[in-house]
Amino acid sequence: xxxxMASCQKEIVRLMHNYLDGELFSGEQQKLKAHLQTxxxxxxxxxxxxxxxxxxxxxxxxxxxxxxxxxVLFALPKETRVIGIQRWIRRxxxxxxxxxxxxxxxGGLLSTWQQEANHxxxxxxxxxxxxxxxxxxxxxxxxKGDIVVENGDIRVEGxxxxxxxxxxxxxxxxxxxxxxxEIEEIDEAFGWIWFKLKKAVTGVFD
Amino acid sequence: xxxxxQRRIKQVLKGDQNAFGEIVELxxxxxxxxxxxxxxxxxxxxxxxxxxxxxxxxNIHTYDPEKKFATWLYRIATNLCIDRxxxxxxxxxxxxxxxxxEGLNMYSQVASTEELPEEAVENLELQEVIQSAIFxxxxxxxxxxxxKYIEELxxxxxxxxxxxxxxxxxxxxxxxxxxxxxxxxxx
Numbered sequence: 001x002x003x004x005m006a007s008c009q010k011e012i013v014r015l016m017h018n019y020l021d022g023e024l025f026s027g028e029q030q031k032l033k034a035h036l037q038t039x040x041x042x043x044x045x046x047x048x049x050x051x052x053x054x055x056x057x058x059x060x061x062x063x064x065x066x067x068x069x070x071x072v073l074f075a076l077p078k079e080t081r082v083i084g085i086q087r088w089i090r091r092x093x094x095x096x097x098x099x100x101x102x103x104x105x106x107g108g109l110l111s112t113w114q115q116e117a118n119h120x121x122x123x124x125x126x127x128x129x130x131x132x133x134x135x136x137x138x139x140x141x142x143x144k145g146d147i148v149v150e151n152g153d154i155r156v157e158g159x160x161x162x163x164x165x166x167x168x169x170x171x172x173x174x175x176x177x178x179x180x181x182e183i184e185e186i187d188e189a190f191g192w193i194w195f196k197l198k199k200a201v202t203g204v205f206d
Numbered sequence: 207x208x209x210x211x212q213r214r215i216k217q218v219l220k221g222d223q224n225a226f227g228e229i230v231e232l233x234x235x236x237x238x239x240x241x242x243x244x245x246x247x248x249x250x251x252x253x254x255x256x257x258x259x260x261x262x263x264x265n266i267h268t269y270d271p272e273k274k275f276a277t278w279l280y281r282i283a284t285n286l287c288i289d290r291x292x293x294x295x296x297x298x299x300x301x302x303x304x305x306x307x308e309g310l311n312m313y314s315q316v317a318s319t320e321e322l323p324e325e326a327v328e329n330l331e332l333q334e335v336i337q338s339a340i341f342x343x344x345x346x347x348x349x350x351x352x353x354k355y356i357e358e359l360x361x362x363x364x365x366x367x368x369x370x371x372x373x374x375x376x377x378x379x380x381x382x383x384x385x386x387x388x389x390x391x392x393x
Contacts, residue, residue, distance in 0.1 A: 013384075014380075017376075017379070017380040017383065020383070021361065021376060021379065045387075048387045048390075048391040049383055049384075049387050051390070051391070051393070052383060052386045052390045052391070053355060053383070055332075055336050055393060056336060056340070056351065056355040056356070057355050059243075059333060059356065061235070061239060061356075062235075062238070062239055062242060063234075063235040063239075064235050064237070064252075064255060065238070065248070065252055068230070068234050068238070068252070068255070068256070069227055069230045072227075072234075072256050072259045072260065073223060073227050073230070075256065075260055076223060076263055
């Protein structure tokens with residue numbers, strides 16, 4: 001290129017670029033101007049740089065495709081739901097704690113319910129009889145206290161001086177049978193949970 | 207514009223998705239333009255621009271409202287584009303010779319595979335030629351040239367976007383201009 005001035009070429013090119021970035025001191029500007037007037041190669045180089053910039057700047061601006069914003073928003077929902085839940089939790093700490101407690105309680109009780117599901121059990125009294133999965137209060141016998149039967153039936157022919165509760169089963173009352181307390185049949189999980197809770201609560205107050 | 211944007215960002219932080227839609231509307235053309243000039247492929251540019259906004263939305267809580275939003279957003283865009291360019295390597299600069307095929311370069315490949323008549327290749331529109339010159343730049347020069355001459359940003363802002371020292375940005379712009387000059391001097 002500028003063979004005679006090969007040593008100054010690098011310096012002049014640096015000045016050209018600084019000029020193009022608008023960062024030349026007035027002294028440097030004079031130096032560049034003077035050099036360009038005397039050196040054809042450098043002037044050519046400088047003009048090519050300016051033309052290059054003009055060409056790049058001449059490129060027409062292009063815009064985003066149609067429906068771009070809709071598509072971006074469509075891609076977001078999952079995030080907003082998570083953020084929405086997080087925000088809701090932040091705003092309702094008490095409710096969250098309470099529902100978490102309830103959920104855990106119910107979960108724990110439900111698993112107990114499932115474990116106990118097929119297990120035949122009843123409150124033991126000496127004068128009770130068992131026929132298959134049926135607990136019998138024989139005629140003429142007296143049971144002093146509450147009876148709970150789980151996963152089985154009860155037939156009352158004698159007298160129960162207390163409550164009778166049947167879980168996942170049925171109670172039959174003979175015409176001569178008598179129960180002084182309440183008779184309750186519980187089949188549903190919800191009822192069972194209610195029963196357990198009631199028991200826990202009365203247990204607390206006992 | 208910054209003031210409106212700051213207000214919208216506060217609404218987005220409260221979970222208002224429509225407010226984010228307004229931010230997308232304000233910046234979509236600029237972001238898409240950066241991506242298109244960097245990647246030179248409409249589908250890829252659209253993907254990258256969408257990814258930019260999704261990433262901005264997900265990370266909006268990390269944006270520092272003391273700083274310019276555009277700088278933060280353009281940083282996401284340029285980083286995503288640079289990632290895509292790097293993943294595509296080995297790059298296919300048009301005039302790079304293909305290994306084992308002496309004298310054969312991508313121009314002849316394009317011509318033969320797509321069966322374009324020679325004149326069509328020669329008569330590429332001026333815009334295409336300029337775009338190809340930009341695309342031929344190594345990615346570190348391409349990003350500064352796009353930000354400076356297509357987005358018309360100040361050097362300091364470019365330095366902030368690319369998280370580079372100002373001196374490095376200047377050097378890259380100088381080298382990028384020289385490389386472009388070699389492609390475009392005979393236009």
